[in-house]
Amino acid sequence: MSSIKRIDVEHLKVSCKECNLRELCFPHGMSDDELSNMDAVVEQPKALHKNDFLYRDGDKSQAIFAVRSGCVKTMTESANGDEQIVGFHLPGELLGLDGFADDSYTCNAVALETSSVCELPLDQLETLCHQVPGLQKQMRRIMGKEVSNDHKLLLLLGKMTAEERLASFLLSLSGRMEERHWKENEFNLSMPRQDIANYLGMAVETVSRLFATFQSEKIIDVDRRHITILDMHRLKVIVGECEPSK
């Protein structure tokens, strides 16, 4: 066996300019010059193990984060202790925006699996906004997207049946896989059933039963965390995005 040079991929210096997620992430639409400015303020990526907290409700917010690899969930806690997952963040997606409200985060962020996140310190972001024209607008675009995404979730929780919610969840994941140029009809879930159930506002048992139903109807194939979408059209019919073809 020849000796192989190991590269510790977690500790490479980040470069937005060379990051293959740049078009999905914060730098979307920036020029090369502007990207160099970004690189100067983005911290070494943080490595997270499964179940590590990136930040907690109440922590002073000093940065926003971009997922580089893995998956991070964010969840709010209620007065009486139960939790609601408000988002699963895939590579290229941002988190920590809730921390803008008043200098501290209002939810918990936990890694679902081994993950790596880039960190954008807020004070540096402030300065950068003055230097890079268009970054402010970009900033607002990102927050607007977060807001309108939350609104979609409110609709899901407020008006949809359990079946519609799960279909909607699968379609959302599929769409995000496509954005990343990954397979849109075959992917692994980073989260356990329990988290899917919590996110969609239902019981674990319901998630399990619906997966079984979808599988028996040949809409999807489920093998533990591995999902294959067999009939995208029918999923869209369920959520009302498509007319039934019959």
Place this chain on the structure above:
Amino acid sequence: MSSIKRIDVEHLKVSCKECNLRELCFPHGMSDDELSNMDAVVEQPKALHKNDFLYRDGDKSQAIFAVRSGCVKTMTESANGDEQIVGFHLPGELLGLDGFADDSYTCNAVALETSSVCELPLDQLETLCHQVPGLQKQMRRIMGKEVSNDHKLLLLLGKMTAEERLASFLLSLSGRMEERHWKENEFNLSMPRQDIANYLGMAVETVSRLFATFQSEKIIDVDRRHITILDMHRLKVIVGECEPSK
């Protein structure tokens, strides 16, 4: 009868500087100088009648708005046509932030009663951000608040019982009344039962029944749209904010 000079209050020139809502609204924490700058870019307030749309899903977003008087609801529409109300906006509260996502609004904004809204054109906002230091931060604070507010709603829809939701709704209104230095335990609802039900993800009949229950338990007094909170503590106990006394 002596002749009275009528003042058309709807068409007075706006002045953030003299507005009694300024500490709740966009200008929160600005200096007098900065407020003058604000005044220069805020448009004449728009008058809205009951059921008037301020903007619609898909409209090009050219401004954000602040409610001056009245009440405006925002709602998202699903693929299959049903709607989810995502917010009721009281005087001093902003709306239109979802429009930052990609140059067009992603929800509908409708006046619940005769209302007046101030308009902040986006292009002017952009310019102003460069002139007024701290406005950027203020901007982010506002959006962060919106995000973290939506998260609370997600928790409500995902995890709370109907009783907890209505109690939570009443407490939220009460808190916002207090912010405005209005009576915190006596106020009028601007929205019909149907809208409360929609917002809280339940049936109108359930809202009606719960109001009746709360009334019979002497927690509140309900007279059509007029609500009097008789036992704030018990409301807080219901949502888990307080320990039951005794």
Place this chain on the structure above:
DNA sequence: ATGTCTTTTTGATGTCAGTTAAATATACTT
């Protein structure tokens, strides 16, 4: 492998809140 722990599935039962239906009250017109 073996045993322990966790996650997922499956089935039986219960319940909260939706649905349906109708009465009552209020608001708006002419």
Place this chain on the structure above:
DNA sequence: AAGTATATTTAACTGACATCAAAAAGACAT
């Protein structure tokens, strides 16, 4: 003031999904 439309309440029935209980399947450590 009468008449029509709209909003709200009340009651009985129902169903979607939660809860409870237990088995099955994986994951992980020894």
